[in-house]
Amino acid sequence: MSNEVQEIFLKDYKKPSFTIESVNLTFELFEEETNVTNIMKFEKLDESADLVLDAQELELKEVVLDGEVLGSDRYTHDEETLTISNVPQEFTLEIRNRIYPQKNTELEGLYKSGDIFCTQCEPEGFRRITPYLDRPDVMSIFTTTVIADQKKYPILLANGNKVHCHESFNTRHGVTWHDPHPKPSYLFALVAGDLDFITDSFVTASGNDVELNIYVDKGNSDKADHAMKSLINAMKWDEEKYGREYDLDIYNIVAVDSFNMGAMENKGLNIFNSAYVLADADTATDANFMGIESVIAHEYFHNWTGNRITCRNWFQLTLKEGLTVFRDQCFSADMNSSEVQRIQDVKALRERQFVEDASPTAHPIQPKSYISMNNFYTATVYEKGAEVIRMLHTLLGEENYRKATDLYFETFDGQAVRTDDFLWAMKEYGEFDLEHFKLWYDQSGTPSLEVEENYADGKYTLTLTQNVPNKVDGSLQKAMYFPLKIALMDKTGAVAEEKMLIISKESESFMFEGFEEKPVLSINRDFSAPVIIKHQDVDFAFLMQHDTNSFTKYEAAQEFAISILFKLMEDIESDISEYLEAFGALLELDTDLSYKALLLELPSISTLMQKQDVVDFEPLYKAKDKLSYEVAKKYEAKLLKLYFQNHEPLNSALDSKSIAKRALKNRVLSLLSALESKEIAAVAKEQYEHSLTMTDRITALDVLESIDAELSEIAFNDFYNRYKNNTLVMNKYFALLAASPREGVLDRVMALQNDEVYDEKVPNLVRSLIGVFARNYKYFHAKDGYGYKFLSDKIIEIDKINPQMASALSGAFKIYPKMIESNKKLMKATLECIVSTQGISKNTFEIVSKILK
Structure with missing residues (x-):
């Protein structure tokens, strides 16, 4: 593979040589194959150009140019392209091809998730469906007819509005959908299945009545209410904050289990990972509910920031993703606690993006080159991209920012544009040095x-x-x-x-x-x-008590703890009394309980490792365990009092007060687990057995796994038997066990791969078991190197069926340059094994080869 990879550069971008006025697609879905008929109306823009269509893993049946069936001498078809020479200025091209969605384990293009046909075309999946100019700057009007067995697939969906139902195919039926808005092929979507659904409606500010549907697996419709509520709230919010109305008669969401991403904003037909749609109090945590609210809103907001205005090329990805993440963060802040939301956003940025920025895979939010575009759906493009938009918002102020976005929408609606076009609109209403600010798009690393x-x-x-x-x-x-x-x-x-x-x-x-x-x-x-502040001799205790800004108060609490932890790493018996006194003051604070839960949080291992030039996890864990124990020992009585004041086991409400109480009491219980006492184990056992919410049960399981192996085994067996038929809940089960602090976790993870519930073809399960273990730094980075060997073997194995998943797992090695020499040596041998594997995908090759440089 290393001899075959081709790097693509932003500087080499060329405008398309053809436009496509319209696309008329017909899909005939069968159990063993799918036949695709694709009729396109072209116009040539470059007189000398041959027509070169992207076409990957397609079985070509027939090519018809302006009614003439072309012989094989009139075109060239290889593994990547279909080329036709000497085409006229304007012409109609009809292509018939065959694909095999049932065999598509890469989950790109058209594939089957269980019994559901669905698509994922961003960034380059449409070329796996039919030959096309599969690039974001070619926008066309799509009409799609889907034909399938009526009994097995009663629900047939595609982009746009439903315009015709066909009932004359004996046991088969069809539906035609038309999307009046030009779009690139990456926004194409199709779904066929036997699905339950819930429906609602929304009347836009202009009085248009929009039908809203959320489609789910049979028996799951009762778990979609929160997603529907979130969608309606997002539609209202986008009208009020940005003046953006929805523009079709119908908005459909479909939840599927097998999905490489969180969700996809296909025009009028969003396809979601079921983890971001399905929720009820018994199976979803409070964090799950908030995550659903955020992702539902994110994909809806893309209707304008991504669909109506899209990217000229994939180097501009942050144009739509950074902007839309900023929008969904602001929405979540308005729907919940703005203080907590801001801190959570920064935590996510630091734990994922700051690590990326300090690694060999660091890149600007607008990359200059790539080998596989799939590898640039990163925290840098998304979360750092959102921080860059937030800085623009700060520089302009709310009123001018709104004027600037209005100008952006009015000027570029229906176009594929660049980040420079967005920045132009911002500059029209802001007094700032645009050329200097643009370095945020071009430079990598965290200042x-x-x-x-x-x-x-x-x-x-x-x-x-x-x-x-x-x-x-x-x-x-x-x-x-x-x-x-x-x-x-x-x-x-x-x-x-x-x-x-x-x-x-x-x-x-x-x-x-x-x-x-x-x-x-x-x-x-x-x-x-989004910078790192280096400030000596700070009175953290004063700021923890007196700072009026919620973020910097939280920051002071974190930084004080970090300074103490590094002292403990040098001398485990260091005096920590000043910190303990300051922590005690936090316990007495009269403030929002969800914010208080964050203030009481000790720094994560990920946060600590970012502060080190050379990382050795053993002393990090030793210091963290010491501080956790001393905090819990000194304040055991106060912590227990806080716990019981806020413990309401029969309360499953999702109002802000109930969520805040659960957040605080579960933070306290986690802190108390450092005592490893029978009393705390009994409290956790009681919480597991008698609480109604998944939030409480998950925390209790985590605490029991940390301090009492016997009680943990009993509780986990009960949990497994209760939820083994619910894949989403089993993701939590695998994740808890993979993150275990107890000895022998690698052996248990290896054994769990043989569990009847586990399926390596389902990305969520892989992320929950293998991905979570790779973030269990204590055991993944164990000095024997077995964690590295295990993960590298899994990467090579999974790469054969889902390269996108394999390359994502490879990111666990990004810390390689900062590790102590003994670990680096083991890592290097492992990485060299991956990159030299015959037939390794370009996705995985790109990530691993960059880490090794």
Whole structure:
């Protein structure tokens, strides 16, 4: 494979040589095969061009040009393309081909998920369905007819509005769908199955009545109500916040078990991983409910930021994804606690994207090249892309940001555009250095900001020195341009001055006057820029108690704990009394309970490893265990009191107060688990057995697995027998066991692969068992190297059936350059084994080869 890969570069982009006015598709679905008829109306834009269509793994049956059946001498068909020479200026091309969805384990193009036919065409799956100009800048009007057995597949869906039902095929039937809005092929969708559904409606601001349907597997319709509620809320929110109305007569969502992604925004027919649709109190956690709300909204918001306006090429992916993630984050903040949402967004960014930024696979939010586009659906493109949009929002302010987005929609509706086009609209309503700001799209890595404070004669001077890491290839990068929110407080915690600074130079100073004593700095409030703050001699305890900004208060609590943990790594008997006193003050805070649950959270191992130049997980875990134990021991009585004050085992309500109470009491229970006492085990056992919510049961199982092997086995057996027929819940079962802190976890993970519930062809199950184990740093990075060997064998095995899943698993090795030498040596041998495997996919080759460089 290493000799065959072809790198694609942004600089080589060329406009298409043809446009496609319309596409008329007919699918005849059978159990062993699917026949596709594709009729396209073309116009040539380049007089000298041959027609080269993307065509992958297709069985070509017939090619007809303007009514003439072409002989094999008139076209060339290979593994990747169908080429026809000497085509006229305007012509109609009809292609008949055959595909085999039942054999499609890669889950790209048309495939079967259980008994359901469904599609995934982003980014390059449509070429696996029929020959086409499979690129996002070729937009056309699609009409799709789906024909299948009426009994087995009573539900037949495609993009757009339903225009005709066909009942004259004996035992078969058909439905024709028409999408009046031009779209690229990656937004094409088709679904056929025997499905239950729920239906509702939404009247747009203009008075258009939209039919809303959510299709699910038989027997699951009672688990789709929350998704429907989330969809209606998203439609209302997008009208109010962005002035965007829905533009079809119908909006369909379909949930399937086998899906490589979370969901897909196909025009008018969203296809979802069932994990982001199905939920009830018995089977879904509070986090699941919130995740569904967020993803439902994300895919709906794509109707404008991704569908009506799409990407010119795949290098522009953050144009739609970064913007839409920002939109769904703001929606979730409005629907729930904005304080908690912001912190959760930053946590996700740091735990996934900061790690990526510091790895050999670091890339800008607008990459300059790729081997497999599937590998660039990353935290950098999505989450860092959203932070870049948030900075624009901060620079412009709410009112001007809305004017700028209105201009963007009005100017580029129906077009495939670039990030530069979006930035142009922002600049029309903002006074900022656009050319300098654009470095966020072109540079990789996370900038750091060194803070120096000076105070004399009533004057306070803040000096900030910016450091942007080199590119992966070692080349230098420039200082960035970003907004930085700060506040200066007096010793009582009162804010004396609050300001947004514009940071644009490698080093710059800002002076503030009129202070009787040195003020206390609160920096990067609201996490106004995705940078790492390096600030010495900070009074974290003061900020934990007095900071008025919810994010920087949380940040102080985290940073104080991190500083203590690193002291413990140097000397496990270090004095931690000051931190314990500050933690005790948090317990007394009268604040939102869900926010309080976050304040009481100790730093994750992932957070700690990002602070190290060389990572050795053993001392990290040892220090974390020590601090956890000391916190739990000192405050056991207070923690237990908090637990029982908020423990309502029979309350399964989803209102904010109920969710907050569960969040706090489960945080407390997890903290108390560090004691490994019989009393805490009994509390966890009681919670597992008598609580109504999955949130409570999952926490209880996790605690029991940590502290009492015997009780854990009993509870897990009960859980398995109760939910073994529910795949979504079994994902939780496998994930809990794969994340276990107990010895022997690798052996148990290997054994679980033989469980009758586990299926390597279902991505959710693979992520839950293999993927979660790869994030169990204690055992994945064990000094014997068995964790590495296990994962590399799985990557090679899974690559043969689903390269996208295999390349995602390969990301577990991104930490390779930072590991201690003994681990690096073991990792290197493992990675070299993967990359040298005969027939390894370009997806996996690209990730592993970059890690090895």
